[in-house]
Amino acid sequence: MIRNKRLLPCILSAGLLIFVLPSYSATTCNLKSKSDIDVIKSYIRCLDKVLDKTKQTQKIWIQKREFELTKIARDTSNNKILAPFTQSILDHEKYVSDSCKWRYLLKLPNALDAAIEYKQCEIKLIEQFTTALKKPI
Numbered sequence: 836m837i838r839n840k841r842l843l844p845c846i847l848s849a850g851l852l853i854f855v856l857p858s859y860s861a862t863t864c865n866l867k868s869k870s871d872i873d874v875i876k877s878y879i880r881c882l883d884k885v886l887d888k889t890k891q892t893q894k895i896w897i898q899k900r901e902f903e904l905t906k907i908a909r910d911t912s913n914n915k916i917l918a919p920f921t922q923s924i925l926d927h928e929k930y931v932s933d934s935c936k937w938r939y940l941l942k943l944p945n946a947l948d949a950a951i952e953y954k955q956c957e958i959k960l961i962e963q964f965t966t967a968l969k970k971p972i
């Protein structure tokens with residue numbers, strides 16, 4: 836029975852890595868300086884795909900850290916570990932939204948440029964946070 840309890844976290848971690856690895860093959864989106872509206876729209880769609888992959892990767896790492904912190908809290912009887920982590924996730928989501936919003940507003944007369952700026956900002960900030968989540972506990 837003890838072996839099964841030790842084996843379960845290993846299996847779950849391996850399963851998470853299987854889902855994480857495909858998301859590393861991120862699509863590269865390129866936009867030429869003078870493009871027509873159709874090319875710009877396809878670039879925005881490409882950014883949407885990259886953003887979805889980036890959010891998926893972040894979600895996996897958040898779940899992995901929650902699992903690890905829950906296990907640590909259970910093993911050490913320190914029930915205060917998970918609350919600050921959960922709060923940091925919520926704070927980061929608000930930070931991304933607000934930080935990218937003002938960048939969007941700066942470009943607003945041109946809606947396409949504003950949308951591109953917002954999506955690029957989101958991708959960059961989510962990737963930075965995911966990198967921080969990947970650091971070992």
